[in-house]
Amino acid sequence: MSIELTDITLTYPDGDSRVTALDRVSLAAGPGELHAVVGPSGSGKSSLLAVAAALIRPDSGGVRIDGQEASGLSAAELSRLRMHRVGIVFQQPNLVSSLTAVEQLLAVEHMRGRPVRSHRAAAERMLAAVGLAGRGHRRPAQLSGGERQRVNIARALTGSPRVLVVDEPTAALDHERGAGIMDLLAEVTAEFGTATLVVTHDTEYLDRAGAVWEMRDGRLSARAAAAAAPG
Numbered sequence: 587m588s589i590e591l592t593d594i595t596l597t598y599p600d601g602d603s604r605v606t607a608l609d610r611v612s613l614a615a616g617p618g619e620l621h622a623v624v625g626p627s628g629s630g631k632s633s634l635l636a637v638a639a640a641l642i643r644p645d646s647g648g649v650r651i652d653g654q655e656a657s658g659l660s661a662a663e664l665s666r667l668r669m670h671r672v673g674i675v676f677q678q679p680n681l682v683s684s685l686t687a688v689e690q691l692l693a694v695e696h697m698r699g700r701p702v703r704s705h706r707a708a709a710e711r712m713l714a715a716v717g718l719a720g721r722g723h724r725r726p727a728q729l730s731g732g733e734r735q736r737v738n739i740a741r742a743l744t745g746s747p748r749v750l751v752v753d754e755p756t757a758a759l760d761h762e763r764g765a766g767i768m769d770l771l772a773e774v775t776a777e778f779g780t781a782t783l784v785v786t787h788d789t790e791y792l793d794r795a796g797a798v799w800e801m802r803d804g805r806l807s808a809r810a811a812a813a814a815a816p817g
């Protein structure tokens with residue numbers, strides 16, 4: 587399994603007491619699997635993604651990323667695991683306004699300590715894979731909302747993560763662009779073999795997912811399996 591969450595409980599401080607965001611949650615996703623998570627506001631979806639991405643440590647339970655148990659790792663080891671094994675896509679494409687699409691990807695490689703020069707062609711290929719062939723020279727202001735989200739996804743895939751964590755990728759997009767982004771996530775999940783977790787409010791796109799989970803008051807349960815994506 588690329589990501590395995592076992593019996594996760596997560597609480598946050600809330601005045602004198604604590605609020606339980608995740609209540610004994612378990613989920614496992616293997617390579618090439620797209621899992622969608624739906625549920626009402628405040629039910630714990632973002633908390634689940636944050637734990638799966640090793641951004642926060644749960645109070646208890648196991649987090650295993652690409653076979654490696656995260657709970658015993660130091661902060662530095664955890665950050666390395668995240669950098670090399672996890673891709674994260676936030677709702678708002680948090681791109682750097684002064685950089686071109688290609689440079690957004692190269693900047694991440696630079697942070698990983700990899701030589702940028704040899705990665706320019708790889709960055710162009712990655713942009714082509716998300717439908718942005720020939721647009722690598724554009725800055726965020728010269729791209730549509732859907733195209734910016736595609737750059738965001740391409741950047742998250744740079745470095746070949748085993749786990750892709752995606753928070754509300756279609757929230758800021760119209761129907762056509764939203765559907766295109768969910769189609770893209772299904773494609774890249776299959777092509778790059780990531781275990782992909784997508785939180786979404788848009789239940790109309792759930793047929794792209796191989797598994798659909800429902801979050802309620804911090805508890806996770808399986809929703810009826812979605813049909814396979816058309817084509």
Ligand SMILES: Nc1ncnc2c1ncn2[C@@H]1O[C@H](COP(=O)(O)OP(=O)(O)OP(=O)(O)O)[C@@H](O)[C@H]1O
Nearest residue numbers: 598599605606607626627628629630631632633634
């Ligand atoms: N940093 C925090 N400190 C205290 N409580 C928090 C914190 N973050 C989240 N919570 C609480 O934890 C619970 C789960 O929040 P979470 O953001 O995971 O839900 P969500 O399903 O992603 O919501 P939304 O769909 O509105 O983004 C909520 O009750 C929320 O108020």
